[in-house]
Amino acid sequence: MIKEEIEQIDKKIPRKAFFRIAGAGAAVLAVAAAGCKASMGDVTLANTDANDVGAGDTGLLNYALALETLEAAFYTQVVLTPYTGITAAETSLLTDIRDHEIGHRELLKAYLNTAASPATITPTFTGIDFTSRTSVLTAAQTFEDLGVAAYNGAAYLFNSSTYLNQVGKIVSVEARHAAVIRNLITPGSFADSTAVDKNGLDLGLLPSQVLAKAKVYISSAITANLLP
């Protein structure tokens, strides 16, 4: 079936030209989709959905911005309305983390403004009891572990080495956060078996997998239909 598909394509465009297109960023989607669906006609390359983060590197940066926006809003609320029994040391750590996330968000937003409209999301923290230490820290652990897995899982999708480097600079700080939050919940759980596998590797998740978990905290519509 695939053979026939390719022969058909072959008749329409010179093969060398086709593969040159195939290597060019977003069009990879078309080739991959053709490989799976065996249908070139069904693939939409243009992103017309305002709630979608978009394709390619811009889509990936918008996706990162959505996650950082979520984290920044969360820690802003945590520091604004501290949970019962919060210690000075905990306040200091959570304030630092808040400022790091705001830094990540502002950088991505400023950068995206030069190329495209940054994604806007409306965080919602229904289900998180900000007066409860357990509730807040459990949510924080979810955000941080998810952030690490999101960057680890999306790294290979970047076309630009500049962006790839930049997410590399961010992900290790998210991992430091994750370790600290985990230790606040259970001392010594910074890299336990729920975070690190038997090979000593952290998790990695694709945008679709991350958004499925993050969506509960976002009240506005957000999709990443052009990312895997």
Added chain:
Amino acid sequence: MNIFKIIEEIEKVGPEANETIAPRRAALKNLTGLGSKVATAALPFALGAFFNKAYGQNVTPVSSNGAAANDILNFVLKLKYLEAAFYAKGLATTGLIPAGDVPVITTIANQETAQVAFLQSALGSAAVVQTTQGTAGVYDFTGTAKFPTVLTNYDTFLSVANVLKDTGVHAMKGQIPNLQGNQSALTTVFKLHSVEARHAAQIRQMRKARTVASLKPWISANLTGSANDTGIGASVDAYYVGETNIVQLGYTMTSFVNSAITTATTNLSTNASIEAFDEPFTMAAILPLVAIFGVA
């Protein structure tokens, strides 16, 4: 979707494709073979990356023959050999590690050992042999007399651990651009790299609990104005060069408003700007830093 099946089908289409693809089979295995962890959903992108490489536009040699990727993974393996040996030596040294800290150091040691085994397995016969390191595989953890009490004073041990962890983060981060286009190797290094950062935060918190109350789990400049907060002196300044950087993607981070502070317009602090990003080090910058222990 069976990626090899698709390639076979393409090969049948014409001799031109066959010629181009046949020598690149190794590249395809390199893209998908390491750890065999590529999710089915990710395969279309492995395929896309393969085409990118196979029909080369500005192709780096990394994915086309695997050689450069192996060099980078071996570099990471050497650092992992050092760290695995360091924590094993610490645990084996009677009276060094307080009983309360043994479980955490054991967790780190076990993960280092697992990472060594994983990299050895991924590299196969190309893996550098541990006994080529140090003196027949035995390291000098004093760093050529820089840290003479590393195995007799637990605080020195933790400070050296702090240096090694932050250095591991710097070193792996520096290799990220060199692995671009090689999905499996890049993703593996990302996953090793974030675990290293978890460990770094943990070691820093242990130092904080013992001796340095204001030490942070992230690299800052809050103690001395220098990013070297290891407590073992200027001799390790070189391990933190560039960590006080506050410019990212051309933006000065302190020019951004800190939206959480609403009583007055306040920009992001210098320390937050430093802490929010870890910086990459090149292989050339890292090698002399670890050569003092015997990494070769």
